Amino acid sequence: MEKILDIRDLHVSFKTFGGEVQAVRGVNLELYRGETLAIVGESGCGKSVTANSIMRLIPTPPGEIKDGSILFKGRDMTQLSDKEVRKIRGVDISMIFQDPMTALNPTLTVGDQLTEGLRQHRSISRKEADKQAMEMLTLVGIPNPIERMKQYPHEFSGGMRQRIVIAMALICDPELLIADEPTTALDVTIQAQILQLFQKIQKQTGVSIILITHDLGVVAKIANRIAVMYAGKVIETGTRKEIFYTPQHPYTRGLLHSVPRLDQKGEKLIPIDGTPPDLFSPPEGCPFAARCPMAMEVCTKVYPFHSELSRTHDVDCWLQDERAKKYMASTY
Amino acid sequence: MAKYILKRFIYMIVTVFIIATLTFFLMNLLPGSPFNEERTTNEAVQRNLEAHYHLDEPLVVQYALYLKSIVTLDFGPSIKQPTETVNTLLGRGFPISAELGIWTILIALISGVALGVFAALKHNGVIDYIAMTIAVLGISIPNFVLATLLIQQLAVNLGVLPAATWSSPQHMVLPIIALATGPMAIIARLTRSSMLETLTQDYIKTARAKGLSPAKIIVKHALKNALMPVVTILGTLLAGVLTGTFVIEKIFAIPGMGKYFVEGINQRDYPVIMGTTVFYSAFLVLMLFLVDIAYGILDPRIKLHKEGGK
Numbered sequence: 001m002e003k004i005l006d007i008r009d010l011h012v013s014f015k016t017f018g019g020e021v022q023a024v025r026g027v028n029l030e031l032y033r034g035e036t037l038a039i040v041g042e043s044g045c046g047k048s049v050t051a052n053s054i055m056r057l058i059p060t061p062p063g064e065i066k067d068g069s070i071l072f073k074g075r076d077m078t079q080l081s082d083k084e085v086r087k088i089r090g091v092d093i094s095m096i097f098q099d100p101m102t103a104l105n106p107t108l109t110v111g112d113q114l115t116e117g118l119r120q121h122r123s124i125s126r127k128e129a130d131k132q133a134m135e136m137l138t139l140v141g142i143p144n145p146i147e148r149m150k151q152y153p154h155e156f157s158g159g160m161r162q163r164i165v166i167a168m169a170l171i172c173d174p175e176l177l178i179a180d181e182p183t184t185a186l187d188v189t190i191q192a193q194i195l196q197l198f199q200k201i202q203k204q205t206g207v208s209i210i211l212i213t214h215d216l217g218v219v220a221k222i223a224n225r226i227a228v229m230y231a232g233k234v235i236e237t238g239t240r241k242e243i244f245y246t247p248q249h250p251y252t253r254g255l256l257h258s259v260p261r262l263d264q265k266g267e268k269l270i271p272i273d274g275t276p277p278d279l280f281s282p283p284e285g286c287p288f289a290a291r292c293p294m295a296m297e298v299c300t301k302v303y304p305f306h307s308e309l310s311r312t313h314d315v316d317c318w319l320q321d322e323r324a325k326k327y328m329a330s331t332y
Numbered sequence: 333m334a335k336y337i338l339k340r341f342i343y344m345i346v347t348v349f350i351i352a353t354l355t356f357f358l359m360n361l362l363p364g365s366p367f368n369e370e371r372t373t374n375e376a377v378q379r380n381l382e383a384h385y386h387l388d389e390p391l392v393v394q395y396a397l398y399l400k401s402i403v404t405l406d407f408g409p410s411i412k413q414p415t416e417t418v419n420t421l422l423g424r425g426f427p428i429s430a431e432l433g434i435w436t437i438l439i440a441l442i443s444g445v446a447l448g449v450f451a452a453l454k455h456n457g458v459i460d461y462i463a464m465t466i467a468v469l470g471i472s473i474p475n476f477v478l479a480t481l482l483i484q485q486l487a488v489n490l491g492v493l494p495a496a497t498w499s500s501p502q503h504m505v506l507p508i509i510a511l512a513t514g515p516m517a518i519i520a521r522l523t524r525s526s527m528l529e530t531l532t533q534d535y536i537k538t539a540r541a542k543g544l545s546p547a548k549i550i551v552k553h554a555l556k557n558a559l560m561p562v563v564t565i566l567g568t569l570l571a572g573v574l575t576g577t578f579v580i581e582k583i584f585a586i587p588g589m590g591k592y593f594v595e596g597i598n599q600r601d602y603p604v605i606m607g608t609t610v611f612y613s614a615f616l617v618l619m620l621f622l623v624d625i626a627y628g629i630l631d632p633r634i635k636l637h638k639e640g641g642k
Binding site for chain 1: 556633
């Protein structure tokens with residue numbers, strides 16, 4: 001499989017009055033053509049910052065990509081000029097944002113917003129652009145596209161707006177679609193429809209998708225692979241099966257335990273106690289150590305090594321060390 | 333739409349009527365009369381004069397005559413300049429005042445918006461600080477102070493521009509600067525804060541994610557939204573410019589409407605006061621109406637009229 005995106009050792013910081021927030025601290029991720037990768041983690045873990053960095057959408061200042069590389073089809077996004085990045089944005093990589101209520105410009109018609117990307121990147125007539133936009137609206141399931149094109153965002157419901165946002169992202173036929181919490185702001189019934197739409201589109205166009213979410217239900221439905229982020233680092237990656245059935249990192253396990261399940265009636269939800277560390281001065285060792293029920297002394301001192309459990313399953317945790325395994329086996 | 337305009341039109345008439353009524357009674361509360369001067373007029377002559385201008389009639393009758401003059405749009409002759417009617421005074425003064433006012437608003441709008449946008453784009457940079465310093469100065473310095481300063485420096489000391497009157501484009505420069513600086517400063521500050529807020533909106537990020545150029549994002553996506561608050565205060569600014577013209581016209585000896593208005597009050601020239609007041613208020617109310625319409629065009633979410641069921 002072709003590797004379409006390769007993020008290596010990405011560091012992103014934000015300068016604030018209180019100091020420098022290290023939002024992303026050495027993220028490694030890869031994405032293959034046609035797959036759906038989910039990035040999960042709680043608020044503030046750096047998943048959105050990672051996604052925005054891929055398209056160079058980090059507001060600079062205060063944000064800054066400090067270190068690392070983002071190879072998209074072999075080109076390093078961090079090294080390109082603004083002009084070159086603009087040629088990739090919307091054409092090769094598209095992005096869908098969380099809140100469809102605010103992602104559309106209230107003063108421009110839907111048709112205008114749909115076609116402007118096309119007209120910017122492809123030299124086609126207005127008529128041709130309108131035609132393609134209408135086809136796209138039909139694809140995402142919006143009836144009466146001719147009429148709808150002339151309307152303004154406030155004339156659409158939340159679910160419909162998210163469909164428009166998706167249509168807008170797909171109009172130039174991108175190879176990579178980054179969806180930043182695309183269903184968080186929607187009703188549960190609409191969420192399912194939007195997820196189905198993603199699957200349908202992926203089948204039709206073969207687009208690779210990065211899905212950022214904190215909703216493991218969403219992940220279970222459509223992700224091929226999952227990357228779990230915590231305090232600006234990817235702590236575990238694996239296929240959907242590996243993450244859901246054999247999670248290795250205590251944080252991943254905690255995350256799964258805190259989700260209500262239909263098949264285990266009466267079982268209590270187990271929340272993860274405590275809060276994520278302050279990213280102004282991240283801890284030296286494993287950032288999860290302070291909340292980890294299995295933390296050892298080494299966890300608070302040294303960041304754990306990277307271990308590969310299978311070709312697809314990686315984890316950063318001291319529990320993978322042979323000595324820890326032996327100790328755990330002898331005590332439990 | 334037609335229904336809305338009709339409704340607004342009726343409101344406008346009511347507003348002008350209230351202003352006219354208030355002006356009439358306030359004017360009559362002012363001590364003195366057009367013929368009340370230091371030189372003693374023969375009593376019979378005085379009485380004849382008053383009879384001629386209906387000033388001897390009861391107030392209610394005068395009020396009725398005054399309302400009639402508004403409805404017929406004929407304010408009669410000026411008392412102090414008997415050779416002129418109020419209508420010819422307005423006809424002569426209004427084009428000059430309008431020229432001053434329109435240039436002022438245009439320049440204030442364009443430079444204010446430009447200053448605000450640049451300040452917002454270079455947020456917390458040198459340009460931002462310079463622009464906002466200019467804006468604070470512009471808001472703080474009253475236009476009559478600025479006017480006299482400008483005359484002293486540019487007209488008297490340097491002699492590059494004429495000090496007064498209204499006869500060539502060079503004559504227009506100083507009064508327009510004096511009058512436009514205040515509104516420009518207000519617009520600049522408002523545009524800046526509104527632009528800063530707009531630039532953080534999600535739809536700006538969406539536009540950036542589409543790969544649009546920064547210029548297009550600012551002009552097409554940000555500016556239209558950022559200008560909403562500016563349009564909102566445009567009505568108030570218009571009123572400010574209008575009253576500003578009284579002072580500026582007086583300082584620069586511009587023969588506009590303001591001059592007749594101020595002189596009319598000083599001389600208790602009742603027909604002139606009433607004529608100019610009604611004219612000014614009608615004009616202002618009309619402008620506010622146009623601003624409302626513009627608002628509806630700029631922001632599709634504001635419906636000026638109810639569409640029949642959809």
